[in-house]
Amino acid sequence: MLQTGTELFEQMEFKENPLYEQIIQDILEKKYSIVDGFFDSAEVDILRAHLLEKYEEDNFKKAAIGNKTSEVIARSIRGDFILWINEADAGTAEKIYFNKINSLVDYLNRTCFMGILTKEFHYAVYPEGTFYKRHLDTFQNDGRRKLSMVCYLNNEDWKPENGGELSIYTNEGAREEEIKIYPFPGRVVIFESQELEHEVKPVKVPRLSITGWLKTR
Ligand SMILES: O=C(O)CCC(=O)C(=O)O
Numbered sequence: 001m002l003q004t005g006t007e008l009f010e011q012m013e014f015k016e017n018p019l020y021e022q023i024i025q026d027i028l029e030k031k032y033s034i035v036d037g038f039f040d041s042a043e044v045d046i047l048r049a050h051l052l053e054k055y056e057e058d059n060f061k062k063a064a065i066g067n068k069t070s071e072v073i074a075r076s077i078r079g080d081f082i083l084w085i086n087e088a089d090a091g092t093a094e095k096i097y098f099n100k101i102n103s104l105v106d107y108l109n110r111t112c113f114m115g116i117l118t119k120e121f122h123y124a125v126y127p128e129g130t131f132y133k134r135h136l137d138t139f140q141n142d143g144r145r146k147l148s149m150v151c152y153l154n155n156e157d158w159k160p161e162n163g164g165e166l167s168i169y170t171n172e173g174a175r176e177e178e179i180k181i182y183p184f185p186g187r188v189v190i191f192e193s194q195e196l197e198h199e200v201k202p203v204k205v206p207r208l209s210i211t212g213w214l215k216t217r
């Protein structure tokens with residue numbers, strides 16, 4: 001049976017989502033968005049347990065910064081250990097993660113025509129004393145990275161004195177501003193990969209997260 005445009009539109013069952021709308025508005029205005037409680041504490045607990053299990057099994061690798069960079073130089077730039085997550089064989093914990101991310105991605109594609117076709121995510125552990133110097137996420141010439149997303153999996157009692165804040169540098173006209181963001185559990189930070197330089201300050205206590213990128217093409 002033929003359908004009118006209105007009927008088709010109704011069939012798509014588009015519901016405005018206030019949280020996603022806030023994220024979009026933030027990104028349009030400031031190029032970043034901070035969402036507390038994107039994951040609730042039960043979800044964070046499951047994801048953290050899974051991360052620690054993999055970490056204890058020794059599955060993580062020292063993060064690299066490019067192919068031909070020496071280990072010593074790399075360590076002076078970033079000290080985290082990472083494990084890439086393959087969505088195709090996501091376990092229970094990771095399915096929770098991807099369900100939420102995919103829902104956001106669908107929304108962005110429907111409302112902003114962002115054309116996000118691929119994503120990549122890794123777990124990250126910053127052991128005591130490590131950091132990630134100021135950088136842009138497109139440093140490896142990956143122009144397809146549109147939005148960076150970091151989700152923190154630290155314990156409930158994470159304190160600002162633990163260090164490890166994410167500093168995002170914004171430019172209002174010529175004046176640079178440093179936005180300090182503490183890695184509280186369940187918090188998600190989303191920012192424009194090609195626009196905002198940022199760094200992870202040295203940590204005093206191991207710092208746990210999932211970092212990823214939403215990509216075009
Ligand atoms: O963990 C964070 O807060 C940011 C990590 C980061 O900048 C990166 O992995 O590129």
Ligand SMILES: [Fe+2]
Nearest residue numbers: 135136137198
């Ligand atoms: Fe980064």
